[in-house]
Amino acid sequence: MEENPQFNLVHDPWVSCLMIDGTIQTLSLNDFFLRSSSIRRLAGELPTQDYAVLRLLLAIAYRSAPDVDAADVSEVWGVLWRDQSQLTRMVLEYLEESREDFELFDAVRPFMQVAGLHTSSGKVDGVRRLIADVPSGHQYFTTRAGSGLDSLSFAEAARWLIHTHAYDPSGIKSGAVGDPRVKGGKGYPIGTGWTGATGGIFFEGASMSETIHLNLHLPSIAADVDGIDVPVWERDPLGAAEEQRVGGQPRPTGPVDVFTWPSRRVRLFPEKGRVRSVIVSNGDPLAIQNMDLDPMTAQRFSKPQTAKFRKAVYMPREHDPERTLWSGVGSLLIQTEKEASTDGEPVPIKVAPMILWVARLGELGAIDSSRLFNVRLIGAEYGTQSSVISEILDDGLAFHLSLLSDRSVTIRNVVRVAAAETEAAVWAFGRFAGELSRAAGGEPESQREKARQSVFFALNEPFRRWVSDLLGDEPGDVAAEWWNAEARRILKEYATELLAVAGELALIGRSVGGEFISAATAETWLNRSLRKHLPLKHEIEERERLRAVADLKMHRPEGAKR
Incomplete structure (x- = not known):
């Protein structure tokens, strides 16, 4: 095996980018930040890979940003936004000072790896161990095939290394020598990578320069008054065992720590200019209960976890891969605890801090609130006890920033209600399709699900256009x-x-379990459901009139004249 070839992420190209001119280019960290205003977005192998790399880029930006007091965060951010070259200069200075930390194959501290990591048997794995889109035993669905599964370029290996820390499935890992948790040569499950347990949310600008700035959460930087929130490459080199922080520091210390959390212990083995084998072992677990230091995910209140721990517990809010937009719109548009809670009860959803931050910037005029921004939702769904990635999710919703304003509470509530009630109407439509099948003597369940998916798809784009047209x-x-x-x-x-x-x-219908069903009864029920979930103005007025009449009758004194 080749001994420590030179590949430095600061100077060597590895970040895959879609440029504004439509070309795909691979850039070093230096070139990425220098040319970020000419980059449209990241363009790696998978959306989850791009999101993991984005978080690493943000960790660099956070470490490069100026120290700031909590009272000045909006003003400082506005200065950086108006002249985006300022942050670029700071980042380039940081990268130059830290360039030795970004050596992929350093003999002592290889980037996000463990030097000398090995198993008692000497066994190593092929590079497909890193590639998330190669389902075990199901290689028909992979984006790579043949020799593409045998080795990786150094650039590819760097991207998949970062993805592995973020999204690696749970399950049994190679047992690394020096890890006291290993039993019988095996590392037993500690959960997925942290990012895989979350529903990732970020703002997407017209260029990567804007995207980096939009997701620069300065309140987190201001909160790090002791300067302890540092990435993994600034700490002592990792060993095979779980990391022990010096001086009793908390784990994690802040978003930079979370963005670069070493959930695995990895070693890349280069040979003849390629990476041809790897070791992936257990790294550091990160408890998901009440972990509120990640600004890029919403949280949901968990009754079972609250009962278990006997205190209020919030969990990362994952995205629903089947109905992301509908299930996720609430976490995007709920803005304050006052809106989300009643009578001191726990808040059902805590919105991602990044959403609240950008909403605040719009309120203060730091960003043009009339601009249309795209909010991307990225996530992974795991199967078989989280041991495999079964689905990868990439969705987005474009809306005017003014929709996040305190003045837009009414319209935000309209959108949230519309999303929930439209979903209820879709489920009603699924029942309608099932009833038609039952009336004809068929099996209803498959028809229900098929119909739901069809109309969800049909409603998707109109709903997005409607939201993007709203000004608040x-x-x-x-x-x-x-x-x-x-x-x-x-x-x-x-x-x-x-x-x-x-x-x-x-059309003729039949009796099923003492109930007569037909196309006509199914249609009547559907129309009633649509009036309930998607009422028009005249139907609402008629409903209120009938309710008022009923209330009047209920409260009329006995014996009063009609």
């Missing part, structure tokens, strides 16, 4: 009326198509 100052009833009418129109079109092909048996 619209009358709430007008905005709700437009969306409810549009969603009902789409659902009715799909219902008409299903009725047209339902068949004669469904």
Whole structure:
């Protein structure tokens, strides 16, 4: 095996980028920050890889940013935003001072690895151990094949190394010599990489320079008054065992620590200019309960965990891979605990601090609140006791920053209600399709799910366009009326198509379990559900009129004249 070749992430190209001119280029860290205003976005092998690399780039930016007091964070950020070359200069200075920490194959402290890591058997794995899109036993679905699974370029290996720390599945790992947790030569599960346990949220600007600045959470930097929030490469070299912090420091110390959390112990083995084998062992576990130092994920209140620990417990809010936009819009648009909690009860969802921060910048005028920004949602879903990545999620929602303003509470509530009620209407549509199948003598469940997925897909883009058109100052009833009418129109079109092909048996109907079902009864039930979940203005007014009449009858004194 080749002995310690030179590959320095500061000077050698490894960051895969989509440039604004449409070309794909691989850049060093120096070139990335120098040319960040010409880069559209990252363009690695997977969205999760890009997100993991982004967090590393942010760790560098956080460490390079100026010291700031909590009272001045918005003003300082505004100065950096208006002249983005300032942060670039600071980053380049940091990288020059720290360049030795970024040697991928250093003999003593290889970047995010453990020098000399080995197993008692001397066994190593092939590089496919790092590649997340090679499901075990299911290589038909991989984006790499043949010789692409045998070795990695140094640039590829660097990207997959970072991804492994962030997203590596749980399960049994190679037992590293020197790790007291190893039993029988095996490292037993400690959970996935931290980032894999979260629903990643970040703002995407017109260039990577804007993206870095938009996700520069200066309140976290201001909170690090002792300067202890440092990345893994600034601490003592890792060993095979779990890291022990000096001086009783907390773990983690802040977002920089979290962004570069060493969830695994890794060693890359270079040979003839390529990486051809690796060792991946257990690293440091990170408890997910009440871990509120990651500004790029929302949190949800957990009743089971609260009962277990006998105190309020929040967990990272993961994205739903089937219905990301619908399930995630609440965590994007809930802004304050006052909005989210009632009567002192625990807040159901704690919004990602990054969302609150950018909303604050818009309120203070540091960012043009009329701009349309894209919020990206990145996540991974794991299967079989979190031992494999079963699905990777990449979604986004574009909206005007003004929608996050305190003045836009009404419209934000309209959007949240619309997302929840539209989802309920979709489930009702699924039941309608199932009832049509039952009426014809068929099996309902598969038809329900197929119908739900079809209409979720059909409603997806119209919902996004509606949200992106909102400025936050619209009358709430007008905005709700437009969306409810549009969603009902789409659902009715799909219902008409299903009725047209339902068949004669469904039209005639039949009795099932003492209940008569037919196409007509299914349609009647669907229309009632649409009026409930997606009501139009005249239906709301009629509902309120009938409720008022009922209340009047209820409170009329006995014997009073009609």
